[in-house]
Amino acid sequence: MFSWDLLSGALVFGLLLGCFYAAVSIGLSVSFGLLDVPHIAHPSFLVAGGYATYWLCGFGWDPIVAGLVLALPFFALGVGMYRGYHTMFESRGTDAGLRGLAFFFGVAFILEVALILAFGVDQRLVEAPYIGKSIDLTEDLRVPLRLIVAFGAALLLTIGLTLYLGKTFMGRAIKAVAQDQVALSLMGADPVRVKQWAFGIATAVTAVAGALLIIVGPIDPQLGRVYIGRTFCVVVMAGLGSMSGTVAAGLILGVAETLVLTFFGASWAPAVAFGLLLVVLGVRPQGLFGR
Amino acid sequence: MKQSKQGAVTRRTFLAAAGTTAAALSAGASAQGAPIKIGLSIAQTGGLGAGGKAALLGQQMWRDDVNARGGILGRKVELIVYDDQSNPATTPGIYTKLLDVDKVDLLVAPYGTNPTAPIMPLVKQRGLLLMGNFSFEVNERIQHDMWFNNAPWNDSVTWFTGFIDLAMKRGAKTIAFLAADAEFSMALATGAKNLAKHNGLNTVYDQKYPPNTTEFSSMIRSVKAAKPDVVFVASYPSESVAIVRAANEIGLGSSVKVFGGGMVGLQFGPIMESLGSQLNGIVNFTSYAPEKTVDFPGLKDFLTRYAVKAKAEKVDPLGFYLPPFNYAIGQVLEAAINATKGLDHKALAKYIRDNEHKTIVGPIRYQRNGEWANARVLMVQFNGIKDKDIEQFRLPGKQVIVAPAQYKSGEFKFPYEKARNG
Numbered sequence: 001m002f003s004w005d006l007l008s009g010a011l012v013f014g015l016l017l018g019c020f021y022a023a024v025s026i027g028l029s030v031s032f033g034l035l036d037v038p039h040i041a042h043p044s045f046l047v048a049g050g051y052a053t054y055w056l057c058g059f060g061w062d063p064i065v066a067g068l069v070l071a072l073p074f075f076a077l078g079v080g081m082y083r084g085y086h087t088m089f090e091s092r093g094t095d096a097g098l099r100g101l102a103f104f105f106g107v108a109f110i111l112e113v114a115l116i117l118a119f120g121v122d123q124r125l126v127e128a129p130y131i132g133k134s135i136d137l138t139e140d141l142r143v144p145l146r147l148i149v150a151f152g153a154a155l156l157l158t159i160g161l162t163l164y165l166g167k168t169f170m171g172r173a174i175k176a177v178a179q180d181q182v183a184l185s186l187m188g189a190d191p192v193r194v195k196q197w198a199f200g201i202a203t204a205v206t207a208v209a210g211a212l213l214i215i216v217g218p219i220d221p222q223l224g225r226v227y228i229g230r231t232f233c234v235v236v237m238a239g240l241g242s243m244s245g246t247v248a249a250g251l252i253l254g255v256a257e258t259l260v261l262t263f264f265g266a267s268w269a270p271a272v273a274f275g276l277l278l279v280v281l282g283v284r285p286q287g288l289f290g291r
Numbered sequence: 292m293k294q295s296k297q298g299a300v301t302r303r304t305f306l307a308a309a310g311t312t313a314a315a316l317s318a319g320a321s322a323q324g325a326p327i328k329i330g331l332s333i334a335q336t337g338g339l340g341a342g343g344k345a346a347l348l349g350q351q352m353w354r355d356d357v358n359a360r361g362g363i364l365g366r367k368v369e370l371i372v373y374d375d376q377s378n379p380a381t382t383p384g385i386y387t388k389l390l391d392v393d394k395v396d397l398l399v400a401p402y403g404t405n406p407t408a409p410i411m412p413l414v415k416q417r418g419l420l421l422m423g424n425f426s427f428e429v430n431e432r433i434q435h436d437m438w439f440n441n442a443p444w445n446d447s448v449t450w451f452t453g454f455i456d457l458a459m460k461r462g463a464k465t466i467a468f469l470a471a472d473a474e475f476s477m478a479l480a481t482g483a484k485n486l487a488k489h490n491g492l493n494t495v496y497d498q499k500y501p502p503n504t505t506e507f508s509s510m511i512r513s514v515k516a517a518k519p520d521v522v523f524v525a526s527y528p529s530e531s532v533a534i535v536r537a538a539n540e541i542g543l544g545s546s547v548k549v550f551g552g553g554m555v556g557l558q559f560g561p562i563m564e565s566l567g568s569q570l571n572g573i574v575n576f577t578s579y580a581p582e583k584t585v586d587f588p589g590l591k592d593f594l595t596r597y598a599v600k601a602k603a604e605k606v607d608p609l610g611f612y613l614p615p616f617n618y619a620i621g622q623v624l625e626a627a628i629n630a631t632k633g634l635d636h637k638a639l640a641k642y643i644r645d646n647e648h649k650t651i652v653g654p655i656r657y658q659r660n661g662e663w664a665n666a667r668v669l670m671v672q673f674n675g676i677k678d679k680d681i682e683q684f685r686l687p688g689k690q691v692i693v694a695p696a697q698y699k700s701g702e703f704k705f706p707y708e709k710a711r712n713g
Contacts, residue, residue: 006516013509120605121340123529123556125565127678132569134540144508144540217505218532218565222337226503258509266500266510267472 002263009141010262011255016147018254020216022247023154024209024227025234026161030202032232033241034178035195037085038101041108043224043231045203049074049210050124050219051115057126064128064153067211071204078203081107082196090192108224115221123218131215150212155247157208162243164201174198178241233273237280239290248288252276326369327362327634329354329624330395332385333402333424337377338502338527341559343402345607346424347372348600349614350399352593353621363628368621371395379405379474386410390417396634399620400424402613404475411435420636420643422620423661425613428478430661437640438661439623441616443578445658447482449666451552453694454523454574455486457670457703458549463520465546467496469510469534470553476525479553483523495519504530507537515544522547522707528556532566539569539711547707551575557673560609560681567678572710574672574703579611579652580690582700585669589651590615609684619650670694672703672710 024046031039049070056066089100125131130145137143165171173194176184181191213219234253238245253273261269280288331350334343354368362368371393375381382401389395398419400407404426414421415435423429423440428447430438444450458466466487470480477499487494496517498510511534514522522543526534531554543550551574556562558577563570579585597610607614624639626648631638647656656664671690676683683689691701704710 003516006513009512010509013506013512017506116336121336121344122559122561122607123341123532123565125532132536132539134542141512142541144537146540147508217536218529220338220529223505223529226505261500262509262513266498266504269504270501 005140006262007259008138010258012137012141012143013147014255014258015251016143016151016254017258018251019151019154019247020147020212020250021230021234021254022250023150023157023212025231025238025250026158026243026246027202027206027209028231029235029238029241029243029246030161030174030205031199033235033238033246034174035198035202036178036240037082037199038104039202040101040104040228041111042206043227044108044111045074045206046210046213046227046231047219047221047224048111048115049207050214050223051119051210051221052207053211053214054119054124054126054219057128062128063126063211063215064149067153067208070207070211074207075200075204078206079196079200081203082199086192086196112221112224119221121220123220124214125218126214128215146215150216153208153212157205158243158247161201161205165243170194170197174201175241229270230273233277237277237287239287242287242289245287245289252288324364324366326367327364327397327628328369328371328393328395329397329399330371330386330389330393331399331401331424332373332375332382332389332406334377334406335374338529339377339403339406341528341561341607342425342555342613343374343377344604345559345601345610346402346613346617348597348604348606349610349617350621352597352600352614353618353625357621357625363625364632375401375406377403377406379409382406383409383413386413390419397624397636397639398422400426404429404478405473408474411438414438418636420640422624424617424620427475428482434660436644436659436661437636439640439643439657440662441620441623441655443616443652443663443667443669445660445662445664445666447479448486450479450576450668451483451486453668453670454549454552454576455483455490455492455521457574457694457705458492458521459490461520461548461705463548464491464493465495465517465519466492466521466523467514467517467519468494468498468523468525469496469514470499470525471502471504471527471530472499473502473527475555476527476553479525480523483525483552487521487523492521500530502527502530505533507533508541511537511541511543515541518544518546520546520548522550523552524550525553526555528559528562531556532562535566535569535573543707545706545708548705549574550707558612560607560611560684563609563676563684564679564681567680568676570673570676571712572673572704572707574670574693577612577669577671577690578616578667580669580671580692580700581611581685582687582690582692582698584692584698584700585653585667587651587653593618593651608681611684615652619648619652619655622650623648623655667695667698669698672701674701674704674710 028042053066130149133145134142177191177194234249238249257269257272334340373385399422402424407426411433420437425442470476627639627642658664693703
């Protein structure tokens, strides 16, 4: 059943959802895209960010504020985790192949079980003035405020990260370590410390994205599994390490999913991510914005 | 001296006393016997985990009550439990282990349709009694004559008659379906579609979505655009929450008279508390609501004791939906074992099939297909719900029973938009 009304609605919801997809993927774009770390536990960290937000909201905090505050401990967590990964794998040269992947799989499962033990298996939601309300864009198009807030926060997050990587000394060092680690060390910089910092940034961003996750919908300890495919798809489709590409890929995925869902049936929606990925990689193997 | 002689313990009297004590102890041990082992898998993690934990607590309470009374036939009851992670792929392996390694005496099915369906061929092949645990139409094709479901329903007709009747009596002509693409929800939706067709309702929107879909705004908008009179939803807990939220944000339109039907999750305390006022106006199935029309002997006492344990175990504090019916599984088994004086599965199944069973969820009599002969699927309408208050759900009038007629506790409010806004 086609109508212009449904089409305009699908486009709006797709853009909002797409920006949210970009926000939950952008941390991975740094850790996997720039640092080449097989961070399969990324979605579990997202969920952990969501639960930490839920915990702080219990004290009356706003979820966005909670996400921003959580970025600091998550940064420390990321630094510590990369340190462990480097010591156990990279420094021994055993990070290639399945070992690094297995390490992060293990981290994901441990995190999942820890969340179950701490919070139980019940779904958790948060409350905020912008959750459960909507605004009328047109007479027939009502949009949930939580999606608009998530859209705005995701946009700011992406712009902030792009500026940080492009304009600051440390940001440029992170980009440099992604390009040539040996050259960076010849310049007198310690690539391990730069990567450690970058992994911390990626994890801190995940805390904010986790807050967006629980704003958009209910979370449970195993929700991360739902996002593994989507987040990796966005990052690879964008071109590894491209922040603007991550936003573009997220938007394309969101719009395509919503259009398929509206006009062809929801059952096809999960296939959209990997269908698009196959097309993009077939036409442009380095990804949309990859070099 | 006499006294001393009487009180003196000679070697002969000591040995005699020791012998008597040993004999008595051994007789006691023989009466006590090995425990009756009841095996089950039940979701403790995954999508069904929240319900599974509460359900298991119900069965554990029955076990503790029985053991406090001295067990059954002088034998204690032991539950051997595995977490199936809400994953149907795990249950055939778990039940094979329960039978061949743990050597359990009796089986209780996993919670829910999806994890139960894969073990039906196994129990039929081995000719075993299986006590069902809130699954829907899993015995429809297998036709196992030793299957007995604890859920208060039968087929899809008994499930939805009340829901569809509410709409038909208010002049409904069109219906929209939204269902998760999984065994349970598809069976529910198929039944509802057949009943809708039988009643002449025209389907204007029919969408099945993959489980774990997180965002429903687009789908709800499409539903609204179709302008249905009835919106039927068959969903699992996480999706139910997202659907209710999206319906409140986007709106369903003024045409909708009844919204709800088969949403799993809206029976669980933590979800009800989280959604709060967003539940108002929704008509959904449940097994129990604290209304006078469904007050059975022993139920309130059970729920009071459950509430204390649930707090300690951090599970659903209300426990209306699954725990009492899980306790009832034990009561039915207990009655059958006592009556047949043994654990022979065929004898137990015959007893369960031929008799009515007194339980805390009311009398249960089974049909040939192992489902309730007198189905009692309650359609409740959420009414006057406030935010952030779980205790309100313990009061009558918050989940008004609007169907079936014999359990009705209040008037159905419609259309949905009006009922939603009080």
